[in-house]
Amino acid sequence: MANILVVDDELGIRDLLSEILNDEGHSVDLAENATQARVARAAGAYDLVLLDIWMPDTDGVSLLKEWATAGALTMPVIMMSGHATIDTAVEATRIGAFSFLEKPITLQKLLKAVEQGLARNAAQQLAPVAAQQPAVAPMEGGFVPAPIVTTAMLGESGPHAHQGFDLDRPLREARDGFEKAYFEFHLAREGGSMTRVAEKTGLERTHLYRKLRQLGVDLGRGKRN
Known part of the structure; x- marks a missing residue:
């Protein structure tokens, strides 16, 4: 956002x-x-x-x-x-x-x-950060793998921490993938309660429902889990 x-x-x-x-x-x-x-x-x-x-x-x-x-x-x-x-x-x-x-x-x-x-x-925001990162020694063959952002890197732990995101995609697709995983995580953690998810994410319930439908999030997934 x-x-x-x-x-x-x-x-x-x-x-x-x-x-x-x-x-x-x-x-x-x-x-x-x-x-x-x-x-x-x-x-x-x-x-x-x-x-x-x-x-x-x-x-x-x-x-x-x-x-x-x-x-x-x-x-x-x-x-x-x-x-x-x-x-x-x-x-x-x-x-x-x-x-x-x-x-x-x-x-x-x-x-x-x-x-x-x-x-x-x-x-532009990432450029100064990248300039401060230490150099990474290339692996055998000179190949350095592209970084994968996970929820563990974002400060989360638990069964969803293995989720990775392919950053080699258009911004819109990458953002949609992250948002879908984000909402699925909160739905699971809140037992499918839309009220609590709305409070956690800072969205109004009407906008939250519209956003979940747009992303193709399974609204019953949190309750089943």
């Missing part, structure tokens, strides 16, 4: 993007202008920002430049507009925008841009 900020002066677009991104399992904050966006950015870090270009107080490109100058452009920013020119898009990219979406935004283009932006953000 990623923390995403949506900045747009149109209520309908904010609500639509929020609903779509929430359904994808992300945590979404909304801002209707640059003033609210500044407050939200100052209050916490985001994994991604969707930023409208044309807004009544300060336009999106000016806000993007402001963040870049202040060193606050630490996350991918996807610009959005239905009236922007090519020059505007080029300028935003030069300042530091990750990509540009033209309104009306299709679901497929939105999800693809968000997925790519989060993938780049994850890579």
